[in-house]
Amino acid sequence: MEAEIQRLLTEDGRVAEQGITVQRREHTLVLGGEVESTQRRDEICRRITSRFPDVEIACDIGIVRAQAPSDVEEIS
């Protein structure tokens, strides 16, 4: 099932995410990783829940922050 979810997330044109992790914890599948918007996170969880209606899904996907940096690294 994990492999099917990975392929669905990558190959589904409405998702196209390669960075989502899928971990089985007892009777729950935990989706992890980070995406660029809340819409994408919600769509991922909706697609997986719809494809596997009998599986308990925990959506632990975050949104990547996009603030300006506060420091500089000197390369030497």
Added chain:
Amino acid sequence: MIRIAAVGDVHVDKDVLGRYRPALEQLPEVADVLLVAGDLTRHGTVAEAECFATEFGGLAVPVVLVLGNHDHQSDQQDEVAGVLTQAGMTVLEGSSVVLTLNGHRLGVAGAKGFGGGFAGACASAFGEREMKNFVGMTEAIADKLGAALRSTDSDALVALTHYSPVPETLAGEPLEIYPFLGSYLLARAIDSAPTALALHGHAHHGTERGRTPGGVPVRNVAHPVIKQAYNVYQLLSDEVDADLVAA
């Protein structure tokens, strides 16, 4: 001194418009150029490229980039590159550009790169035609990247790729997919020139810092790795100090 802002894997579509812009507007205060390490879009469509151009275009610093695997998804990579070029950005693929910044010449040579794996666990051009094509693709791209790096005359030279040249910056990714995240051939190309810094993306669960076998600093600037709009790296600091001493 040259300050380089860098990020990759921003995967812009219309739902991302406006997220990066406030930080990008601050770029002239903290950096002299912005380098983007591929995966600018989600599916590589012209519409998404236009979104990227809207979000990352019209900045007060030059923007230099390479495409990533997502930017090839719709087989419209040439059209995508055309949109970005039209927006004033420099798109590299086995090519280079020299920018004069603060009186210094920054050379950037870039290529998307490709997979194949790393020393001790890499693919070989042997067996099925598909396997030979896979390895041959990486060899061809790495050869072009190396030639672009070696032919660029500059004060500081940066290699920009989407795929990783080293395994160190993949730490955190499953070992099983390393061959799809980069190739040692890219590092060999980078080490064939006096490269000061190598930047890449692609590995969302990777690690920021690594070095090529030849000692070139490598930074994975994939957005989920750096967790901010861009990182800033400073080159040629010693030259600035020498100038100050001379003055």
